Amino acid sequence: MGRTRKGRAISGFLIVDKPPGITSTSVVNKVRWALEAQKAGHAGTLDPAATGLLAVALGEATKVLPYVTDALKAYDFTTRWGQETTTDDAEGEVAREADARPTDAAIEAALDQFRGDILQVPPAFSAVKVDGERAYDLARDGEVLELAARPLHVRELTLVARPDADHATLRMVCGKGGYVRSIARDLGRALGCLGHVTRLRRIWSGPFTVDGAVTWEEIEQGARTGALDSRLLPLETALVGLPECRCPELSVASLRNGQPAPVIPPEDLEWGEEAWASRNGKAIAIGVFEAGHLRPSRVFAA
Template identity: 80%
Template sequence: MGRTRKGRAISGFLIVDKPAGITSTSVVNKVRWAMQAQKAGHAGTLDPAATGLLAVALGEATKVLPYVTEALKAYEFTVRWGQETTTDDAEGAVTRTSDLRPTDAEIEAALPEFRGDILQVPPAFSAVKVDGERAYDLARDGETVELSARPLYVDRLALTARPDPDHAVLQMVCGKGGYVRSIARDLGRSLSCLGHVTQLRRIWSGPFALHGAVTWAEIEANGQGASLDARLLPLETALVGLPECRIPEASVALLRNGGPAPVFPADGLDWGDEAWASRDGRAIAVGVYEGGHLRPTRVFAA
């Protein structure tokens, strides 16, 4: 007999405006505790020093986290010129300095190199695994961490403000696995002036935006109660990028039992496309379209 999960069987997304100094895991654990949820996860880790949007999934919404993780995300960040650090942000020790400071025109001229499909070496202090261990654990132990370059798609990288010669504010829209700290480090090297991130904020992620996000203070003030329930977004929000197939009532049980079922296909849907099935606006399953039927790969509980 399976073990019964403790907590409420509550599903959906709570969008949190994460403050600096708290890990993403701590936010998830706090939300799960505050909402007494059986299960929780998040889409895309933010560094402890970073702030901004963290999409916390509860219950059945954890099954659609990959669609948020794979989506584009937008960041606003400040680069401090003239210093390179061990962590590529202000948390680390300064390792190299430069008296050079780039002009706005020089920054603008360097940015195209970091747009489109690029290769990026993650920071030494990152969650990337090396022989089964996290890179940041090895770096903290004083080991030299050699990480391989990884592909990254950068949809947009733009200079948005120049508060003073030492700093520049940029916005970046990128795909999965992007490290803003690496962009700052490599941009500083490209400009021969060195650089690191001093401030980083995620402003949107896939279908989720900061407008209406729950603050850390609100979560703490909630205690263990249901007052945050009204702030939950449905799990269907994460599926906006997939075609939606409506289904007859008879298909609901078939899909929930893991078998293929007839669907009313969305316009333009081809054999082998991924889609989601809905009944009265609720997601029943995600699956592969096969000529009038959907073969489920993820099934959602009633």
């Protein structure tokens, strides 16, 4: 007999404006407790010092987290020139210093090498696994790490403001696995002035934006009162990038049992494409479209 989960069987996304000094895992645990939810997860870790959008999925919405994690994300960040730190942000110790300061024109010219499909070496203090262990654990133990470069797509990288000679504010739109700290570090090296991140804020991720997100204070005030239920976004919000097929009533049970069933596709849907099936606007399943049928890979409870 299966173990019964404790808590409420609620589903959806709570979009949180994460404050500094709190881990992403702590936010998820707080939201799960506040909403008394059976299950919770998040899309895309933010560093403890970072702020901004954290999409917390509850219940059935955890099944669509990959579609948010894999989507483009936008960050605003401030780089401090003249210093490189052990963590590539203000939390670490200063490892190297330089007297040079870049001009606006020099920054603009250097940005192009960090746009498009690039290779990026993650920070030593990151969640990347090395021989089964987290890089940050090894780095804290004093190990000198040489992490392998990883591919990253950078859709946009622009200079937004120049508060003073020591700082620059930039915006980056990138794909999965991007480290803003690495961009600041590598940009500082390319400019010959060194650099690290002093402020980082995620402003949107896939279909979600930080505008109107729930604050930490609102979570605490509304915890276990039902007040936060109205702030939940449906799991279907995460599927806006996938083609939607309409599901006839006769196909609902088959799809929910993981069996292929006939669906009504949009005109431009091709054989072998991934799509989702809906009934009255609610997601029934995600799968591959083949010969008028959807072959489910993920199914959703009623």
